[in-house]
Amino acid sequence: MSTSLIRSASVIFLLLSALPAAAQDTVTVGGEKKRAFGTPIEFQNGDVSCGVTLKDDRGAIFYESADFDLCVQEKALKGKRLALTYKTARVMAASCQGNPDCKKSDTVVLIVSAKPAPLAAAAPAAPSAPPPAAAKAGQTSFCTPTETVVFSCRTSPTKLVSVCASKDAGPTRGYLQYRTGKPDSSEPLDLTLPAAQMPPPQAASGESVPFAGGGGAWLRIATKTNNIAFTVYTGIGKWGPRGEVQEKAGLAVERDGKRIATLKCIGKPISLLGPDWFEKAGIKSKDLDFDFPD
Incomplete structure (x- = not known):
């Protein structure tokens, strides 16, 4: 995204790629709780940001706005588990509908960086631990x-x-x-x-x-x-x-x-x-x- 559209209100860089996958599942940025990890399945350029559809580690689908640079990196990032870095930014208001002469703006939370973050290796199960098939049916x-x-x-x-x-x-x-x-x-x-x-x-x-x-x-x-x-x-x-x-x-x-x-x-x-x-x-x-x- 061009610097003329983004004036960061606060920047939070998360050094998540250096942490084990289970260390931190969510982060709070600009008062919003965000997923720290995700696997992108679709990118879509919009008027004010790059829209990204992702899956979390449990398979739940979620959606985030991102810097336009992430849409440019679609081929390199799509389908990979990523550690996500967010920041708050001022962008052209959605009501402007892409009109460059529009002066309105919104404050949003954007993904500004995404680094590969493979799942941490699971610890070996204890000998007495029941196999997954033995798990109870549970909540329906x-x-x-x-x-x-x-x-x-x-x-x-x-x-x-x-x-x-x-x-x-x-x-x-x-x-x-x-x-x-x-x-x-x-x-x-x-x-x-x-x-x-x-x-x-x-x-x-x-x-x-x-x-x-x-x-x-x-x-x-x-x-x-x-x-x-x-x-x-x-x-x-x-x-x-x-x-x-x-x-x-x-x-x-x-x-x-x-x-x-x-x-x-x-x-x-x-x-x-x-x-x-x-x-x-x-x-x-x-x-x-x-x-x-x-």
Whole structure:
């Protein structure tokens, strides 16, 4: 980013690449808590910064603004685990829409440096430690006992995705939220969307679709500021190599209408997705389509 746009309000250089991976997972910059490590999966040049989509060490997707230099380094950085250095900066306001004559500015936190940071080698397990397969099933959703589990599944051993609704959820009442994070943990959720409680039709779109040998359903929850969408889905159809009936379930992530990640459920999901629940909650497609992943 040009020096004419960035006037640093405070600079915090984090010498993270010299620390073990487990030493510090987050840092606070400009009053905001940021992930110290991430693996970029997409770069996108914007009017005021380079937008970066990353995955953390648990597989959670997050988004940061960065110096334009990081977009230039896309080929060298994409897909690598990086130690991230942030600073606060003054940049052209988003309302300027790239107009160089605009004098408005915003204060933002930017990634200004990203250095390769391989995961530290795991310590050998004690002889008496149970193998991963012996771990208990544990938490099955992030919904409370007073809520309805609309959808929930693990997309990895350390990643749980849930869609929860109030018991009274309907076209004009109650609420629906997408929640994701680390199960069986006291850590805060990675994401709750929408943050405010609102009736299902305002929070999501969805549709039931017929397939040969079965059918499917999808439910899409999107952010307004980052144009990010999360779609949970289930389906059964003749998708096998020889037309055998197979089931599908998982989470698809989109940015600006482009799919950037697909995470399949481990095991059978908990799901109410389908015409009955959609009608009860007032969920409609809003003229959107969804392509079920292979």
